[in-house]
Amino acid sequence: MKSKAAVYPYLVWMIIFIIVPTALVVVFAFTDKGGTFTLQNLQEVGQYSNIFLRSIWLGAVATVVSLVVGYPAAYIISRHSVSRQNTLIMLIMLPMWMNFLLRTYAWMTLLEDSGFINRALMACGFPSVHMINTQGAVVLGMVYNYIPYMILPVYSVLTKIDPSVIEAAEDLGADRRTVFLRVTLPLSMPGVISGVTMVFVPSVSTFIISKMLGGGSNLLIGDLIDMQFLGSAYNPNLGSAISLVLMVLILICMGIMNQFDENGAAEGGMMV
């Protein structure tokens, strides 16, 4: 089948709407307001390194929590009958259909000092706990919003695993633990990799979750960029420089992740 030509419209699209805009970010990052070349913007980014570190740390914690909670869920769902699987996946996706601003707002009303959880705690005679405007609240918001992006790709890969491969492992004397660790888990790695990517990237770069659940003291990279483009500190050149650094950081992280994926695929290939 001569199918290569099908890719051309897509390529044209991506050049106009991905490559050209990205080039614009680079140009803005290296120029001043008048359009002359400068490194000033990138030097200024250095002042915000603590915000960068905080964003990466909170994003990483949220990703690990999503994986630890999401993988078993995807595994359990994939063990059910097909119709049951569809219902469960529907239920996982349903909250995603509600806007993430609303979902985050819901947690605001739950976590507040005078919020639902604290009221319930006090009604039971416990002291109230300060939860809103903490880093924990920000991580919770990230996990709550992005965990479906972990469950769905892992589930999708798990259901495509040929059951006879698992049967073969069992026939060859592997117990359930060994089957999982040596067969199911390695075969599901592509799903895990895309899940990690899909949770980590939005978590690191969010600006709404930190604004709503983290208060003013837990500013993230996204908040900085927002302030430069649509906020009070209007400066698209500095904003582009911050965006450029964020982009490069993410791409390096993801490059490392992809390396893992390729290793996994190579091992899988050797197994076959």
Add this chain to the structure above:
Amino acid sequence: MKAVSRIYMFLLFLFLYAPIFVLVIFSFNGSSTMSRSVWSGFSLRWYACLFQDQMLLVSLRNTLIIAVVASAVSTVLGTAAAIGINGLNKWARRVVMNVTNFPMMNPDIVTGVSLMLLFVAAAKFMGNLALGMVSLIFAHITFCLPYVILSIMPKLRQMDPNLAEAAEDLGCTPRQAFFHVVLPEIMPGVVTGLIMAFTLSIDDFVVSYFTSGTTQTLPIFIYSMTRKRVSPEINALSALLFGTILLLLIIINIRTSRESKRSETLQKEA
């Protein structure tokens, strides 16, 4: 083991749904400005407030138009692209997949900012046009495309590459081979991609925030509401949205189960 997994799923769904149910319950709260979590009697006043809001209806219409157009275009373009990518040699495929992965790895906010720079430049070039529906639709198709392709690619990779060739050897035209062999095989991926694109488009705030100009979409409207300290209208809006989605999914579920039953009985009769 079964009990453990059942409890696990129960807790997960509790985590996912409890906040939404609290929102829904408090949408019927009579209290006006006190706290968001003090119950003071049943009332529908926030629903009444909501329906008098002209901005809401406009932003809802905008959101639906954008989501339908963007998910349809990105699914067609993305399916074609996935098949095209699959037919490329290893080197070219790697280049194209890097371009595809790029906006997915690239933070939304950077995509939004970069598209904003492009659209602002283009709008100036074409004579002081403003950003709005057109720029929003272009932006949404752009960020949906990689998700469509990435949900189809694994299905294509797991498909036997000889299937389409076999179909053509047996006399199918390439078009027939595509519609009768390839498409059914990758259909779960295509449907996942379409649903994902639609969800992402409706749900998108970040990219829209930077590319909308003064045009309001529902998420942007919601954002302006969350910035007010206390606005119980949000609860009413959440409840309505959740109810609508639930209703839609129940209808779809009943229909598909009916259809599968019908086809089963047909098969039995045959």
